[in-house]
Amino acid sequence: MNGGAARALLDVRDLKVGLPTRRGPLAILNGVDLHVKEGEVLGVVGESGAGKSITGLAVIGLLEPPARIDGGEVWFDGARIDGLSGDELRRIRGARIGVIFQDPLTSLNPLYTIGFQLTETIRTHMDLGADAAEKRAVELLDEVGIPAAASRLNAYPHEFSGGMRQRVVIALALCANPRLIIADEPTTALDVSIQAQIIGVLKRLCREHGTAVMLITHDMGVIAETADRVAVMYAGRVIEDGTVAEVVRNASHPYSHGLMGSIPTIGARIGRLPQIRGAMPRVGAVPAGCAFAPRCPDVRDLCRAERPVMMDGKATSAACWQYSPRWSDAAAATGGAAADG
Amino acid sequence: MFSYLVNRVFQAIGVLLVVALLSFVIFNYVGDPINNMVGQEATLEDREELRERLGLNDSVIVQFLRFVANAAEGEFGISYQFQRKVSDxxxxxxxxxxxxxxxxxxxxxxxxxxxxxxxxxxxxxxxxxxxxxxxxxxxxxxxxxxxxxxxxxxxxxxxxxxxxxxxxxxxxxxxxxxxxxxxxxxxxxxxxxxxxxxxxxxxxxxxxxxxxxxxxxxxxxxxxxxxxxxxxxxxxxxxxxxxxxxxxxxxxxxxxxxxxxxxxxxxxxxxxxxxxxxxxxxxxxxxxxxxxxxxxxxAFVAINLIVDLLYAAVDPRLRVSAQRGKGTA
Known part of the structure; x- marks a missing residue:
């Protein structure tokens, strides 16, 4: 499954991000492997603090110092882009990789009209005159579904609703026809009814333009509706990777399994929503073996001793020892789940 | 924008009237100005005549209004020390x-x-x-x-x-x-x-x-x-x-x-x-x-007025109320 037939547009290999502290480096990402193929929508899910957003920021070189890439490689469109200079990365951002952030209310500069912000971005990346850039800005606003786009160019961000602002943000991300869009929780700050619209716009435009999307979210509903493939992250690593249908219905990793189990279904009467016991280990306190071992219902000594790599699971690939030939030899752990407290 | 400006100008005038009152109070009640102006040997009649000539016998309100009217024309009286017009x-x-x-x-x-x-x-x-x-x-x-x-x-x-x-x-x-x-x-x-x-x-x-x-x-x-x-x-x-x-x-x-x-x-x-x-x-x-x-x-009032106008020039969010007045949605 990993590294499929179609060439990967974005290929992240063993990416490590750390935060230098007085007591030594603190690992935030412990070797993330993921890839996005041309035109594909990859959903990245996981609970808060799993490293989803950090992965997105690391790819485009926008980590907030002192956080920094400590290892691994990022390949985009056949070229390695980690370690590029600030200016070289800047030319990729916005031009070939578009970015959408969580909160549309704060993503736009309040002091400039949206027309200015659009043409500014267009002219930074494309060789267009003022008139041509303005024409393109109107087209983009039209495409993201802003009514009377031409007359809205001179409007300021505060004159738009949250949903409309997120449409403007999408238009800004699409300014230079990027090959990939990294959307970091694009709908979290919005009304539920608006969320569906925004996801619809994003999906439609990316299909029309053949743009690949790395969709970071913790909303499984959004993933199920939008993504082709899912990468599940836990404690700074990708622990499962597969098609949406397989991950939702037939997850291989016990964590993903628990995650899918905790999605409420309408109509089903259940007393208490199932939940995964315990909490994700804090950054810097990730255990040596499998990070999920302390919470795993099926933990064995092997899990605590060694970190599992990605292997073929049921229908997806998962970082779990139970799909290794060594699983049957490993004795069931003494004490069972949550023994480490 | 215009109504905002007019509003601010009226506020500024209010502030200036209060300051004028303070200024007037200092002018009138910090000692007797006549003592500063006449010599030791001046008679009571001389003093009274000067008092009358300077309008100091009028009611306080009349004096204040006269002070404001003069100040509005840039007249602040005669300096005791230099014996010249303060405005000059x-x-x-x-x-x-x-x-x-x-x-x-x-x-x-x-x-x-x-x-x-x-x-x-x-x-x-x-x-x-x-x-x-x-x-x-x-x-x-x-x-x-x-x-x-x-x-x-x-x-x-x-x-x-x-x-x-x-x-x-x-x-x-x-x-x-x-x-x-x-x-x-x-x-x-x-x-x-x-x-x-x-x-x-x-x-x-x-x-x-x-x-x-x-x-x-x-x-x-x-x-x-x-x-x-x-x-x-x-x-x-x-x-x-x-x-x-x-x-x-x-x-x-x-x-x-x-x-x-x-x-x-x-x-x-x-x-x-x-x-x-x-x-x-x-x-x-x-x-x-x-x-x-x-x-x-x-000076303070004028600068504050300019500052208020500059706000609107810099931050479009502060122009909203003014635009609503014009009927744009």
Missing amino acids: LILERMPATLELVFVSAVIALAAGIGLGVFTGLRRDSWLSRFVLTVSLVGVSLPTFVIGILLIYIFSVGLEWLPSFGRGDTVRLGDWDSGLLTGSGWLAIILPAITLGLFQLTIILRLVRAEMLEVLRTDYIKFARARGLSRRAINFGHALKNTMVPVITIAGLQIGTLIAFSIITETVFQWPGMGLLFIQGVEFADVPIMGAYLLLAAI
């Missing part, structure tokens, strides 16, 4: 003060904003730390100490710059300008730095703090994600967003420049309104004090 004295001295305030304001704004942006963007460089440390001196030392220190170094020690006066001036109609001669420029350097140093450090620290704040916002992060150039981000997007608080403080500080100029003008014997005021205080010259008070109030 002030007009004579005003160019010196305004030029000094103008040069210090330019120094404070240009250096304050420039250094503030620099220390905000390069917050870990040794040069930023050095600038910030030195700026502490500007905040903590009182104006007169800085003035005397500068005189000691540049006039007494190095003998580069004059320690007092305005140098040669050129007469342009009613305006006596020192900014057109070399000696005028040499003379204005030390007092302008002395007057502006405190304001410079305040603006520097404010711009730096605002820059650090703005650079952390989502829209700056998003501007980076859009791949804009560093220059467009730092100056186009970040600096403009720091401007609303900076305009507020800078406006207030220019007001205090006029007020603080009393001390600087005394230290450097700068022939401006501040020096005139100090001389007025020494001789209990009430008309001069009253007029100065009113002028300072006018």
Whole structure:
């Protein structure tokens, strides 16, 4: 499954991000492997603090110092882009990789009209005159579904609703026809009814333009509706990777399994929503073996001793020892789940 | 916008009337002005006649209205000390003060904003730390100490710059300008730095703090994600967003420049309104004090009005109420 037939547009290999502290480096990402193929929508899910957003920021070189890439490689469109200079990365951002952030209310500069912000971005990346850039800005606003786009160019961000602002943000991300869009929780700050619209716009435009999307979210509903493939992250690593249908219905990793189990279904009467016991280990306190071992219902000594790599699971690939030939030899752990407290 | 402006002008007039009342009270109730004006051997009849001639026997309200009406025409009475019209004295001295305030304001704004942006963007460089440390001196030392220190170094020690006066001036109609001669420029350097140093450090620290704040916002992060150039981000997007608080403080500080100029003008014997005021205080010259008070109030009110208008120019969100009046959705 990993590294499929179609060439990967974005290929992240063993990416490590750390935060230098007085007591030594603190690992935030412990070797993330993921890839996005041309035109594909990859959903990245996981609970808060799993490293989803950090992965997105690391790819485009926008980590907030002192956080920094400590290892691994990022390949985009056949070229390695980690370690590029600030200016070289800047030319990729916005031009070939578009970015959408969580909160549309704060993503736009309040002091400039949206027309200015659009043409500014267009002219930074494309060789267009003022008139041509303005024409393109109107087209983009039209495409993201802003009514009377031409007359809205001179409007300021505060004159738009949250949903409309997120449409403007999408238009800004699409300014230079990027090959990939990294959307970091694009709908979290919005009304539920608006969320569906925004996801619809994003999906439609990316299909029309053949743009690949790395969709970071913790909303499984959004993933199920939008993504082709899912990468599940836990404690700074990708622990499962597969098609949406397989991950939702037939997850291989016990964590993903628990995650899918905790999605409420309408109509089903259940007393208490199932939940995964315990909490994700804090950054810097990730255990040596499998990070999920302390919470795993099926933990064995092997899990605590060694970190599992990605292997073929049921229908997806998962970082779990139970799909290794060594699983049957490993004795069931003494004490069972949550023994480490 | 227009109704907003009219509204502000009415508020300003209200403030000025209150200050005029204060000024009038000082004028009338700080001792008996007649005592200052007549000699020891004046008879009671002389005093009464003078009292009548100056209108001091009219009711308080009539006197106040007359004071306001005169002040509105620029008449503040006769100086006891110089026996000349206060309005003439002030007009004579005003160019010196305004030029000094103008040069210090330019120094404070240009250096304050420039250094503030620099220390905000390069917050870990040794040069930023050095600038910030030195700026502490500007905040903590009182104006007169800085003035005397500068005189000691540049006039007494190095003998580069004059320690007092305005140098040669050129007469342009009613305006006596020192900014057109070399000696005028040499003379204005030390007092302008002395007057502006405190304001410079305040603006520097404010711009730096605002820059650090703005650079952390989502829209700056998003501007980076859009791949804009560093220059467009730092100056186009970040600096403009720091401007609303900076305009507020800078406006207030220019007001205090006029007020603080009393001390600087005394230290450097700068022939401006501040020096005139100090001389007025020494001789209990009430008309001069009253007029100065009113002028300072006018300066503050005018600057605040300009600041309010600049807000709307910088931040479109503040224009909303005005636009709604015009009927745009």
